[in-house]
Amino acid sequence: MDFLDEKLEEYLEVNTSEESKELNDLSRETHLKVLRPRMLSGHLQGRFLSMISKMINPKYILEIGTYTGYSAMCLAEGLNPEGKLVTIDRNDELKPILSKYLMSSEYASKIDLHFGLATDIIPTLEGGIDLVFLDADKPNYANYFNLVIDKLNPGGFILADNVLWSGKVVEEANAADKSTQAIVDFNKMVNDDERVENVMLPIRDGITLIRKK
Numbered sequence: 212m213d214f215l216d217e218k219l220e221e222y223l224e225v226n227t228s229e230e231s232k233e234l235n236d237l238s239r240e241t242h243l244k245v246l247r248p249r250m251l252s253g254h255l256q257g258r259f260l261s262m263i264s265k266m267i268n269p270k271y272i273l274e275i276g277t278y279t280g281y282s283a284m285c286l287a288e289g290l291n292p293e294g295k296l297v298t299i300d301r302n303d304e305l306k307p308i309l310s311k312y313l314m315s316s317e318y319a320s321k322i323d324l325h326f327g328l329a330t331d332i333i334p335t336l337e338g339g340i341d342l343v344f345l346d347a348d349k350p351n352y353a354n355y356f357n358l359v360i361d362k363l364n365p366g367g368f369i370l371a372d373n374v375l376w377s378g379k380v381v382e383e384a385n386a387a388d389k390s391t392q393a394i395v396d397f398n399k400m401v402n403d404d405e406r407v408e409n410v411m412l413p414i415r416d417g418i419t420l421i422r423k424k
């Protein structure tokens with residue numbers, strides 16, 4: 212869900228730096244050929260991810276939830292020249308589109324793409340992470356936070372996507388809706404955790420920017 216009206220959304224996009232031709236092509240092909248294209252970060256959020264990454268200039272990015280690689284390509288724009296980006300997705304049917312774009316991009320040699328369950332793969336990764344983009348299944352958000360926090364450098368950041376979950380986080384709880392409850396619990400858990408400071412931003416479906424102290 213977008214929280215601003217259509218005109219303001221358009222105004223934000225028009226007055227935000229353009230996405231590259233590669234990102235535009237990837238977005239178009241995802242919308243034409245891949246299920247659930249709304250999952251793709253898109254122009255505005257993509258430029259935000261790119262800007263944050265350029266501000267941090269990370270040596271090690273972990274992305275949980277690759278999908279068609281749009282956000283990975285945006286985050287990779289800010290990588291330190293010696294940096295790497297590890298990205299995880301459970302859906303190996305995405306391989307062809309990932310090969311065509313992300314793994315053929317100028318960042319390909321810096322990308323380490325894993326297929327499988329993130330809860331299985333994260334424990335096998337080395338520590339020293341500078342930036343995490345959390346964008347996979349919502350019921351596991353708290354697990355992902357707990358799995359990455361000790362692998363994150365002090366002063367490192369986590370960006371958690373969809374933290375407003377189409378506004379459902381402020382609606383009456385529905386016990387059957389596991390994703391909403393998981394996001395509500397995650398938001399509270401992060402805000403109560405003394406090891407981090409955090410700010411929730413109403414970009415697209417909501418992003419929390421979390422900094423490990």
Ligand SMILES: C[S@@+](CC[C@H](N)C(=O)[O-])C[C@H]1O[C@@H](n2cnc3c(N)ncnc32)[C@H](O)[C@@H]1O
Nearest residue numbers: 250251252276278281282300301328329347348
């Ligand atoms: C919202 S999409 C990611 C969008 C992408 N970050 C972007 O902005 O373009 C979420 C992705 O998480 C993946 N996913 C869901 N559950 C997962 C799990 N348990 N482990 C790994 N990947 C998972 C899905 O296959 C899907 O491609």
